Amino acid sequence: MSQLLEIRGLDVRRTGADTPIVHDVDIAVGRRRVVGIVGETGAGKTLTVRAVLGALPNGLQAATDSASFDGEPVANLTETMRGLRGQRIGVVVQDPLGALPPIQSVGTSLLTILRTHRPMPKARAVERIKTALLEVGLRDPDAVMKSRPHELSGGMAQRVVIAAAFMTDPDLIVADEPTTALDPTVQAQILALLKREILARDAGAIIITHDMGVVAQVCTDVVVLYQGTVREAGTVEQVLGDPQDPYTKELLAALPNPNAFGADVDEGVHADEADGTEATAVVEMRDIVKSYGRKKPAVLKGVDLRVPAGRTLAIVGESGAGKSTLVRALLKLIPIDSGSITFEGTDVSGLSQRQFRTSRRDLQVVYQNPTAALNPRLTVRALIEEPLRTFPETAPTAAERTARVEELIQAVRLDVTMLDRYPTQLSGGQKQRVAIARALATKPAVVVLDEPTASLDLSVRRHIVDLLARLQRETGVAYVLVSHDFHTVRSLAHDVVVLYRGEVAEAGPAGAVLRTPTHPYTQQLLDAELSMVPGESAAQLDRGSESLVGGH
Amino acid sequence: MTTMVKSAPSMLRRVSTSRSRAWTEVVVWCGVLVLAVVGSFLVGPASAAIDIVGRPLAPPSPEHIFGLDAYGMDVAVRVASAARLDIGVAVAAGLVVFVIAYPVALATGFWNTWWTKLILRLLDVFQSFPSIVLALTVVALTGNGAGNLIAASAFVFAPVFVRTVRSVVLSVREQVFVESALAAGVPPIRTLIRHVVPHTIGAAMAQTTIAVSRTIILVAGLSFIGVGIQPPTPEWGSMVQTGVAPTLNGAWWVALFPGIAIVATVMIFDRIGTLLGTLSLEAER
Numbered sequence: 001m002s003q004l005l006e007i008r009g010l011d012v013r014r015t016g017a018d019t020p021i022v023h024d025v026d027i028a029v030g031r032r033r034v035v036g037i038v039g040e041t042g043a044g045k046t047l048t049v050r051a052v053l054g055a056l057p058n059g060l061q062a063a064t065d066s067a068s069f070d071g072e073p074v075a076n077l078t079e080t081m082r083g084l085r086g087q088r089i090g091v092v093v094q095d096p097l098g099a100l101p102p103i104q105s106v107g108t109s110l111l112t113i114l115r116t117h118r119p120m121p122k123a124r125a126v127e128r129i130k131t132a133l134l135e136v137g138l139r140d141p142d143a144v145m146k147s148r149p150h151e152l153s154g155g156m157a158q159r160v161v162i163a164a165a166f167m168t169d170p171d172l173i174v175a176d177e178p179t180t181a182l183d184p185t186v187q188a189q190i191l192a193l194l195k196r197e198i199l200a201r202d203a204g205a206i207i208i209t210h211d212m213g214v215v216a217q218v219c220t221d222v223v224v225l226y227q228g229t230v231r232e233a234g235t236v237e238q239v240l241g242d243p244q245d246p247y248t249k250e251l252l253a254a255l256p257n258p259n260a261f262g263a264d265v266d267e268g269v270h271a272d273e274a275d276g277t278e279a280t281a282v283v284e285m286r287d288i289v290k291s292y293g294r295k296k297p298a299v300l301k302g303v304d305l306r307v308p309a310g311r312t313l314a315i316v317g318e319s320g321a322g323k324s325t326l327v328r329a330l331l332k333l334i335p336i337d338s339g340s341i342t343f344e345g346t347d348v349s350g351l352s353q354r355q356f357r358t359s360r361r362d363l364q365v366v367y368q369n370p371t372a373a374l375n376p377r378l379t380v381r382a383l384i385e386e387p388l389r390t391f392p393e394t395a396p397t398a399a400e401r402t403a404r405v406e407e408l409i410q411a412v413r414l415d416v417t418m419l420d421r422y423p424t425q426l427s428g429g430q431k432q433r434v435a436i437a438r439a440l441a442t443k444p445a446v447v448v449l450d451e452p453t454a455s456l457d458l459s460v461r462r463h464i465v466d467l468l469a470r471l472q473r474e475t476g477v478a479y480v481l482v483s484h485d486f487h488t489v490r491s492l493a494h495d496v497v498v499l500y501r502g503e504v505a506e507a508g509p510a511g512a513v514l515r516t517p518t519h520p521y522t523q524q525l526l527d528a529e530l531s532m533v534p535g536e537s538a539a540q541l542d543r544g545s546e547s548l549v550g551g552h
Numbered sequence: 553m554t555t556m557v558k559s560a561p562s563m564l565r566r567v568s569t570s571r572s573r574a575w576t577e578v579v580v581w582c583g584v585l586v587l588a589v590v591g592s593f594l595v596g597p598a599s600a601a602i603d604i605v606g607r608p609l610a611p612p613s614p615e616h617i618f619g620l621d622a623y624g625m626d627v628a629v630r631v632a633s634a635a636r637l638d639i640g641v642a643v644a645a646g647l648v649v650f651v652i653a654y655p656v657a658l659a660t661g662f663w664n665t666w667w668t669k670l671i672l673r674l675l676d677v678f679q680s681f682p683s684i685v686l687a688l689t690v691v692a693l694t695g696n697g698a699g700n701l702i703a704a705s706a707f708v709f710a711p712v713f714v715r716t717v718r719s720v721v722l723s724v725r726e727q728v729f730v731e732s733a734l735a736a737g738v739p740p741i742r743t744l745i746r747h748v749v750p751h752t753i754g755a756a757m758a759q760t761t762i763a764v765s766r767t768i769i770l771v772a773g774l775s776f777i778g779v780g781i782q783p784p785t786p787e788w789g790s791m792v793q794t795g796v797a798p799t800l801n802g803a804w805w806v807a808l809f810p811g812i813a814i815v816a817t818v819m820i821f822d823r824i825g826t827l828l829g830t831l832s833l834e835a836e837r
Contacts, residue, residue, distance in 0.1 A: 358737070360735065365732065369728065372727065374732075375746075375750075386738060387736045387737065391737065439736075
């Protein structure tokens with residue numbers, strides 16, 4: 001059967017360099033086939049696809065042994081693909097807001113795109129865009145077209161970008177991490193939508209992802225990339241069902257597996273489930289109300305939570321549920337409208353920043369993205385030392401400080417030689433370890449973990465989660481964990497608070513909430529978790545697409 | 553992940569070669585400026601510049617390569633001799649701007665309270681006047697010595713500096729590592745010094761250089777219209793002014809050479825400013 005796109009022996013190299021960054025990659029996409037390209041950050045996924053699109057960054061060039069598109073041989077990949085892009089190839093980008101110019105309405109942007117590739121009268125173009133927006137489940141295309149990109153939610157913006165890719169009726173769709181930036185509930189809907197549109201139009205697709213769950217869910221074929229070369233390729237059933245390559249196996253092992261949940265509980269982390277209510281609370285928040293601006297609706301509408309000493313409270317919910325606002329209020333980085341915050345038995349809600357500062361020794365934070373949270377101008381040593389210098393009583397002399405820093409870097413399983421490096425010289429996982437060491441430097445009673453694994457590769461996530469669990473056992477620190485990654489939540493949380501639209505939908509011991517959720521929203525969140533086994537979540541996908549058709 | 557580690561050194565090297573080239577250029581241009589100032593002392597004492605050495609408006613010749621002006625003073629000696637005054641006043645004004653306006657930019661960018669708004673509204677008032685009008689007012693009120701010119705220039709260019717550098721401070725203030733330091737309990741002032749200053753000092757230096765080059769134009773302009781440095785003290789702007797009438801009579805050398813000196817100096821400072829700006833932007837990546 002002739003393929004829609006067939007590329008053999010793709011090399012990408014820096015102009016003038018000998019060693020290719022991407023080497024000998026074969027890609028074949030047929031109609032009604034969805035090829036997933038998976039691998040970690042730096043594996044060459046994006047470069048491969050950009051080479052296929054003829055859109056490599058300056059200074060990089062692609063070469064192939066052979067290439068063809070829809071049966072026609074392609075001599076010059078870059079030139080040909082540049083011509084096909086937008087015409088017969090539709091592109092779905094990872095960051096929809098980056099793809100839509102912020103200064104013009106969505107309608108204006110879409111009109112420009114459509115009429116560049118398919119010259120037609122404006123009235124017809126508008127009709128076509130409206131149809132495309134309706135097809136991706138946006139029920140009010142007129143309103144969407146009038147809005148500016150920032151007025152759309154993440155899911156809506158991603159739908160607009162998908163509509164933009166499909167409105168020219170392309171034969172091939174290329175999607176770069178189309179759902180990474182989205183909430184799990186929205187993710188499932190967007191993936192279902194993508195798959196449905198691809199099948200409905202008899203098109204082919206390439207999807208880049210680092211998430212094997214996505215592969216299991218929408219792909220028919222998969223190419224596993226590692227350090228720029230293909231480690232394993234084949235149909236999803238072959239590769240996921242019977243992986244041959246050790247790296248593929250590792251990627252699959254790193255997947256959140258809902259069935260492993262029971263095992264985690266038995267491991268002892270949650271063995272003391274019953275003690276939670278009796279342990280003294282280190283942080284208590286009561287009836288927290290917060291809105292940004294007087295006329296805006298409240299983001300938090302009377303939230304209560306309680307963090308027992310030495311235990312982990314997980315706050316889950318989709319973005320916009322108020323998770324970040326809640327922890328920022330807890331950290332006293334933003335003022336609250338009403339409610340009370342008790343920290344180590346003292347009411348701190350009324351304290352000024354200056355008065356509260358000394359308490360920060362016992363309340364530290366690890367951010368989602370260590371690259372942003374670590375000042376790139378400081379060495380690892382200076383970064384870990386900073387809290388110690390801030391609270392000199394924790395390590396009064398230079399010698400004690402050095403000793404403590406070395407103790408901390410070893411506690412997070414990094415080498416002492418790392419201390420004199422700068423954050424840019426470390427990998428994402430290493431940076432997050434440094435951030436954790438920094439947060440633990442003053443021996444705090446509570447550490448807020450704000451999506452501590454979200455920016456990390458799957459295989460690294462597990463190590464960070466293990467590290468956090470071990471450090472809690474060793475130091476007795478309490479965690480407030482914000483996450484939408486249920487694997488992280490399952491592995492760490494003793495108690496769970498489910499936030500939904502600024503209110504606590506459900507709260508209780510982790511096992512009870514996650515195993516037998518009572519609130520429909522918790523149920524939906526758990527459902528949205530992508531299943532591992534190919535086809536298993538088909539029912540869930542169908543449900544997703546039905547709710548789309550219903551315009552949910 | 554290994555690919556990332558592997559490519560990191562080569563990337564660093566690529567950036568650092570272009571960075572070191574830019575730094576070399578900065579050093580070269582600063583060297584040229586230092587030479588100009590040193591040279592202005594080498595041509596002789598201040599009195600040498602007002603010596604009458606020959607027939608008025610004698611054209612350029614081997615002994616007097618830039619010719620003589622309407623009083624018979626050597627244009628070459630005067631152009632060289634004026635460098636220390638023009639460059640000196642401008643650099644001094646730049647330093648005053650940096651010392652006063654950088655802390656203001658840091659404070660107004662870092663904190664957002666009533667006094668931030670007050671300072672910003674005050675700056676709006678000053679910025680609403682054209683710079684030459686504002687400088688004229690200051691000079692009219694205080695007199696036209698070199699010190700007053702420095703003060704007037706600093707007064708005129710500080711608001712622009714605060715506005716520009718404050719916008720950089722604002723963006724750094726939003727960085728997670730700043731919130732991270734505050735959340736870790738680092739006092740605000742120390743956070744400002746350790747986390748905000750290193751990321752804004754480059755922009756501040758670039759803005760200082762721009763203030764210096766604008767001061768050269770302002771001082772020359774004030775002297776040209778007669779309210780700045782007074783003749784016979786050698787100063788480029790006033791020399792251009794004394795050259796206007798001779799130029800109309802064909803003695804082009806009197807105004808041309810100080811004019812070239814002004815243009816060249818301004819271009820050099822602007823180039824340094826551009827280089828520093830690019831360097832600080834690149835360091836942020």
